[in-house]
Amino acid sequence: MSAEARLIAAGRALVEAGLSPGSSGNVSLRDGDRILMTGTGTRLGLLEPTDIAVLDGEGNQLSGPKPSKEVALHLALYAKNPDHRAVVHVHSPFAVAVSCLAPWSEHSAIPPLTPYSLMRVGQVPLLPFAAPGDPAMGRLITDSAFPFRGALLANHGAxxxxEDIERAIDSMVEFEEACRITVLTDGADRRLIAPDQVRAITGQWGMPWSD
Incomplete structure (x- = not known):
């Protein structure tokens, strides 16, 4: 399957999972020296090859429509995780809800309630608010002292x-589920996974977690 076809399939998978309402969200993948990214204002469930912008490694447009305004966000996450080949950004309902709450801790907005988010994402810090499309969003990722593969953008989304587009989607699906459980248990007397078990799970699955 071509890189373009994989990006189109990813957009449809995100919509089918209920993670991309309307024309919200954007996806990119690295293909050699190119970055393929969904165009601005596109509906992820209805992507066509003509909706895909092609950029160089610095984010300069090579061909296709105007890319999503979140180019800086994607580039910063690629720089933070150089071995990763795909980035997914969505405004899914529970992720947005948790992004509007006080974070559980400095290093993770989501508490360790289930092993599955630890296995697929690890810690997810809450980054300060920046307006959508503001290049400062990229700097917030670059300047964060914490390692992470996923983050919440304050009052915005996730x-x-x-390592590839399929794993990025799997991570985002689990990310949203962890946010849903976080909302459902907010204000309750939660029982968290013990710190030694958190370290063991994230270590086994190679996911970031800071004590």
């Missing part, structure tokens, strides 16, 4: 990177 972003995650992965």
């Amino acid at each position: 972003v995650v990177s992965g």
Whole structure:
């Protein structure tokens, strides 16, 4: 399957999972020296090859429509995780809800409630607010002291990177589920996974977690 076809399939998978309402969200993948990215204002479930912008490694446009305004966000996450080949950014309902709450801790907005988010994403810090499309969003990722493959953007949504587009989607699906459980248990007397078990799980699956 070509890189373009994989990006189109990814957009449809995100919509089918209920993670991309309307024309929100954007996806990119690295293909050699190119970055393929969904165009601005596109509906991820209805992507066509003509909706895909092609950029160089610095984010300069090579061909296709105008890319999503979140280019800086994607480039920063690729720089943070150089072995990753895909980035997914969505405005899914529970991720947005948690992005509007006080974070559980400095290093992770989501508490360790289930092993699955630890296995697929690890810690997800809450980054300060920046307006959509503001290049400062990229600097917030670059300047963060914490390692992460996923983060919440305050009052905005979620972003995650992965070794390939399929793993990035899997991570985002689990990210949203962890946010849903976080909302459902907010204000309750939660029982968290013990710190030694958190370290063991994230270590086994190679996911970032800071004590």
